[in-house]
Amino acid sequence: MERILNQKKYFVFFIGGTTLVITYLHYSTLPAIRDLHNIFGELYYLPLLVAALVFGLKGAVSTFIIITILYAPFVFINWTGTYLSITSKLLHALFSGSFAIVAGILVDREKRRLEQTERERYLAGLGRAAAAIAHDLKNPIISILGFSRRILERKGDIDAASQAVLDSAQDMQDIVHDVLDFAKPVSLDSPKADIFSVIRKVCRSCEAKALDEGIVLKTGLPDETVSCRVDQLHMERALVNLINNAIEASRKGGMVVVSAEAGENRFVIKIKDYGEGMDNETLENVFIPFYTKKISGTGLGMAIAKKIIEAHQGSIQINSREHSGTEVIIKLPLKTS
């Protein structure tokens, strides 16, 4: 908002400046260089057009009034009294006034149309997000209700039912965390940390899941320390999302390799799997919030990871082939100071 206001300030200077320069040239070329004088008179359309484009009808009309006031003395200096000359001046004023009004009205109408489209898109997005969250929460809620009833009625295996309630509550907590992570702006707390140990910690925390799914999680990290400014918690969250996706995409017995290396001024992390890969549709939509192809996915993991990496001024790139696997490459600037 502040940036837009600042830019508008420059446009006010531009419109005021060009109007004054044109007025000066318009007066100073009279009567010696009449053709130039007429050309400068026509140039008044430029500030009028800019005012209409930037400020709409109000701006165009105000600029027209200022130009008319500046132009008026010229009419009297150059007064010939002939009917033709008065008509020509009046027509000129009428045309430029109509131009200002029509351009202003058109610009205002276009702005209103864009605002309306933007509002509709925002509401549609909000609706889609709400539907996606409600859909994700529905399954664990149904299972909590079902199993709690069984526990109350003391039917079946009470321990298994209690575990199912706990698992479903955990799923709900994960969903709520994902949604909060996505909705919150990323504010970085970036003291210096050894980026390799951040990655090692993440890999350790993902090992249990890999083991559960029969996947080998390999790390290819050099035995060195690279201390740089990263928000540890956020970076861990981004990497966990990406490694979990790689594990989930792999076939039983498959392998996920996490590697990293520090260059001169950037740091590259690669997460490679040999799993199902992505088709073109998935590749195009993978960073769109709530896009998921999994039955119980939130579709927020990739969007959150991208948001966190970009907040570190980094980039995330995906190389993937359907049925052959995926490699996610993260590049981070090495800010060591």
Ligand code: ADP
């Ligand atoms: P979720 O994991 O909840 O589905 P994500 O945002 O993490 O949401 O991922 C979105 C989609 O991108 C996944 O449903 C999956 O189809 C695809 N995807 C992400 N990572 C991979 C990967 N390594 N291999 C294949 N597909 C992937």
Ligand code: MG
């Ligand atoms: Mg995911």
